[in-house]
Amino acid sequence: MTIHAHLEKLFSLDGKVAVVTGSGQGLGWGIADLLAKAGATVAINDLDPKTVDRRVGQITDQGLKATPLPFDVTDHAAARTAIDSLADRHGSVDIVVNNAGIQNRKPIVDYLPHEWDALQQTHVGGTFNVTQAAARHMIAGGRGGRIVNLGSIATLSSRVPMAAYAAAKGALTAVTHALASELGRHGITCNALEPGFMATEFTKSLTENEEFSAFVRTRVPAGRWGTPDDIAPAVLYLTSPAASYVNGTILRIDGGTLSYL
Ligand SMILES: NC(=O)c1ccc[n+]([C@@H]2O[C@H](COP(=O)([O-])OP(=O)(O)OC[C@H]3O[C@@H](n4cnc5c(N)ncnc54)[C@H](O)[C@@H]3O)[C@@H](O)[C@H]2O)c1
Secondary structure: OOHHHHHHHHHOOOOOEEEEOOOOOHHHHHHHHHHHHOOOEEEEOOOOHHHHHHHHHHHHOOOOEEEEOOOOOOOHHHHHHHHHHHHHHHOOOOEEEEOOOOOOOOOHHHOOHHHHHHHHHHHHHHHHHHHHHHHHHHHHHOOOEEEEEEOOHHHOOOOOOOHHHHHHHHHHHHHHHHHHHHHHHHOEEEEEEEEOOEOOHHHHHHHOOHHHHHHHHHHOOOOOOEOHHHHHHHHHHHHOHHHOOOOOOEEEEOOOHHHOO
8 A cells, every 4th residue: 555545544534424613714614624625524514604605615616525504503402403414414423523612802800791601602512512412423323433622722821811711611621531531432532622823713803913913923932823724634633543542632733832931
């Protein structure tokens, strides 16, 4: 076997059905596009059905496989219905990437209870809703499965006030370890990424802030903002045959940020 054929086998997602939440833009879109390039049928999920359809078109125009799956991850019933219909149509749900997220940077003394709850409902509740619905199919199907959660370096370090976000991402770290343990016996792995400063809509107010951007250029050892292209290959690895023994790992992708004091 040539090295090319060997690598293709190690990283192929042929025949896999993947759901990437919040894949209408940003990191989620980069992840969805790469998983499709690796051969998966990718369900594009986001809030706006028109955005979802546009992204599906961008994948199918490349001769790759994608299907629209718009729903709000905070809606338990909607997540269940959508994931069940995906499994009905495609025969399985093999990969879940819990990426949908929101942010609300403000001092703890100003946080309103419903604002705090919204962060937890989207990141933690959304991960519960989608993962539970998919895990039922993964377990019943007996083909194993892959779950990747989007955490953040904010679990350990914050430059601007974001306690609600840090709480939500910290919970996802804990959930990742718990599910790795609970689901491993079914051949299902659960891992998380901890991105650092990534240039997306999510951080627009920071990328447009020259003082903050100067901080990123000087303080991050890589000397730049991260991009979806820095994140998507790690998701491909964690969802590929190459990572079948990687379970419960938190992979930090921050250009060295947390290693530099
Ligand atoms: N950008 C960063 O610096 C950074 C760093 C660490 C972690 N993250 C995490 O990575 C993930 C993606 O971030 P991004 O930078 O691409 O953000 P983004 O704002 O560009 O994209 C997030 C997407 O999630 C969707 N979304 C939000 N709530 C949803 C819901 N209830 N149901 C379905 N979709 C929903 C949004 O519509 C949007 O398309 C998030 O979980 C975020 O917390 C981002």
